[in-house]
Amino acid sequence: MEFLTKFPVMGRSELAELRKGIDFAFRDFSRAYGDGIESFFDPLLYFLVWLEKLMINSPWPIIIAIICGLAWFASKSWKLVLGTAISFFLIGYFGMWKDTMATVAIITVCVIICMSVGIPVGVLMARSDRTEKAVLPILDMMQTIPSFVYLIPILMLLGIGKVPGLIAICIYAVPPIIRLTNLGIREVDKETIEACEAFGATKFQKLRTVQIPLALPTVFAGVNQTIMMALAMVVIASMIGVKGLGVPILRAVLNQYLALGLFNGLAIVALAIIFDRAAQEYGRRIQKHRGQRK
Helix, strand or coil: HHHCCCCCCCHHHHHHHHHHHHHHHHHHHHHHHHHHHHHHHHHHHHHHCCCHHHHHHCCHHHHHHHHHHHHHHEEEEEHHHHHHHHHHHHHHHHCCCCHHHHHHHHHHEEEEEEEHHHHHHHHHHHHHHHHHHHHHHHHHHHHCCHHHHHHHHHHHHHHCCHHHHHHCCCCHHHHHHHHHHHHHHHHHHHHHHHHHHHHHCCCCHHHHHHHHHHHHHHHHHHHHHHHHHHCCCCHHHCCCCCCCCCCHHHHHHCCCCHHHHHHHHHHHHHHHHHHHHHHHHHHHHHHHHHHCCC
């Protein structure tokens, strides 16, 4: 009866040896290939540092004007433009300008990477059931595993710095855009696809002219989720050397500074709302424009 009441477990010595084996194997791998992997990401680091310095050192009225211009281009809404201008002015007025610019820089690079990787992977999943079945468990793992867990191998490989933080943010933020790109393309009306095929369209033409345009609202919903999740990772990324609004929030948590944490947290909320509204409106405008052309 002891077998039913006491769960069989691996011996402590065997378990310790297994853990040591995994740790030593990964350390050997990081020592052998860590420098090569780090040099592979050097161009990304240079671009991130350049963008961050550009945004911090540029005159603040120009930065606000550019961001408001992008908000107008995406949404054609003067309300969003006005809200954007007021939000960024208040952010600067309360002394959070440099941290906000650093956060905007890393979020911009992160979203570019996630879109460059996520949309093609989502398209491949939509075109192949086998690919979807293979990728979905990986996405489930990426979304459910605690972020601190995958920080460990990243830190062992690349150490503390901007690039490890950027990679951690991308791993956390890329699954939504992959899932929703796949979902959006699969939800395109079959009759529309059949009509396109009847006119002799190739697979690429069908994808470019029908499936992706009709899936854009869903794809941009994925972009929205990616932006939100990237902003949510800012605080955790600050623990491994990423500058931005996460640094003062982390300091506020450690020292129990309510006002400091509240102000910087509200700045992240403002960024999230602005990016979310702009991405949503841009997706709607593109779909409407495509419909008018047809």
